[in-house]
Amino acid sequence: MLLNIIICIFSYFIGNILGGKVLKVIYGSDLSTGGSGNIGARNAGRLLGSKAFLFVLTIDFFKGFLVVIILKLLDVSYVIISIAIFLVVLGHIKPILNKFKGGKGVATFAGAITALSPNLFFIIILGILLISFVTRSLTIGFYSTLPSLVYIHYLDFKSIYSTIIFSMVVLMLFIVSKDSIKMSFNKYFNPIKKRRIENK
Secondary structure (H helix, E strand, C coil): CHHHHHHHHHHHHHHCCCHHHHHHHHHCCCHHHCCCCCCCHHHHHHHHCHHHHHHHHHHHHHHHHHHHHHHHHCCCCHHHHHHHHHHHHHHHHCCHHHCCCCCCCHHHHHHHHHHHCHHHHHHHHHHHHHHHHHHCCHHHHHHHHHHHHHHHHHHHHCCHHHHHHHHHHHHHHHHHCHHHHHHHHHHHHHHHHHHHHHHC
16 A cells, blocks of 8 residues: 555656756756747757757656556556556646646656557557648647557456546546647648538
């Protein structure tokens, strides 16, 4: 019981280590004051270039990866690992150490599922590549693939409780990025609807 409490606290506060904030400490660049105002990797790349993008992405990805790898080495249950994934992503999105102003959790989630299961990693990469190729949108590619991960998770681990918690992580990612998702889908589908109307 005590170990599980420590794991939960550890996971949440590891999530509080934000790549965008580390970038500010080292390079003095505050991502929250420019671009979209988000302190994630995409805004870092938009404002400061590819090196900043990779720097922030690596930190945010690695913390999710680290939490899962440590717990797998400790041989804890997949229910606890799913709770830890939820908390590390939550810690990134709503970090108490940064007044609850964080990122969208995408890189941290990607790191966690990479460590959790090769199947999940393969599906998310394949889905992003295929859907993004058609829509020319990484946002549509990523979020369109997310629901399938819940099913793959259940097939991998055969745990209803673990899969329910994992699905809550997926839902959280959708809620946090609902405006970006809506904007991306509108940008892709509105011209299609317009062409259909014009052809009638």
